[in-house]
Amino acid sequence: MTTIRTTNFFPALGAGATPLDIATAPENPLRLLESWVDHVMAIEAVEPMFVTLATASASGVVSSRTVQLLAIEEDTTLFTTNFGSRKGVEMLETGRVAVSLYWRETAQSVNFTGSVEDDRGVQASRVASFHGRDLPDEAAHLAKFQALVESGEPIARPDYWKWFRVRVDAVTFWEGHPESMNRRIHYALKDGAWSKGMVQA
Numbered sequence: 001m002t003t004i005r006t007t008n009f010f011p012a013l014g015a016g017a018t019p020l021d022i023a024t025a026p027e028n029p030l031r032l033l034e035s036w037v038d039h040v041m042a043i044e045a046v047e048p049m050f051v052t053l054a055t056a057s058a059s060g061v062v063s064s065r066t067v068q069l070l071a072i073e074e075d076t077t078l079f080t081t082n083f084g085s086r087k088g089v090e091m092l093e094t095g096r097v098a099v100s101l102y103w104r105e106t107a108q109s110v111n112f113t114g115s116v117e118d119d120r121g122v123q124a125s126r127v128a129s130f131h132g133r134d135l136p137d138e139a140a141h142l143a144k145f146q147a148l149v150e151s152g153e154p155i156a157r158p159d160y161w162k163w164f165r166v167r168v169d170a171v172t173f174w175e176g177h178p179e180s181m182n183r184r185i186h187y188a189l190k191d192g193a194w195s196k197g198m199v200q201a
């Protein structure tokens, strides 16, 4: 049996990252998320946009997985998935998700929750693949994909593969500081207005 030992090491804010400051934190947390993303992009952090997306079934059974955060918009974040997948079915059942991300380069983390909005306007092209289905013959699958690519025919967009937006309604920003004097700011949306405050970390 392998025993995994934790150490006292705790990450601290990366050089060049702007420390969290409640005095200057923007009114809308998505603007802060954008500025953090701009920074991790600028320093070429490793795969900075892969995040954990958690969902729950109507009966309260929870699940999570890695997805790509594709865009941050005015009040929403954008993702894409197969709505026949477990997460897709659960999002349809509850209309809610939680998202977590952590960047080791800056020792910053963001957790947010929100409601799911189907985006019919932007459909991803996923014809050859039905995500999550058994793949008994990979060669045939690849041949089908190749034939489709080479056919020159217009590629239809299947309706199960959808972009979706998360309309964000609560966000917590966390960053590591030396001696575990970590810093957290929590935002909550109520009646259309954001409030924010520091939380002991």
Ligand SMILES: Cc1cc2nc3c(=O)[nH]c(=O)nc-3n(C[C@H](O)[C@H](O)[C@H](O)COP(=O)(O)O)c2cc1C
Pocket (backbone or CB within 6 Å): 050, 063, 064, 065, 066, 067, 068, 069, 079, 080, 081, 082, 085, 086, 087, 088, 132
């Ligand atoms: C780095 C990485 C990025 C991924 N990005 C997505 C994504 O953007 N959308 C998606 O549906 N699945 C993505 N996946 C696959 C999911 O993690 C998951 O395996 C799949 O969507 C099925 O999840 P579910 O059965 O819980 O719904 C990604 C996996 C990894 C490791």
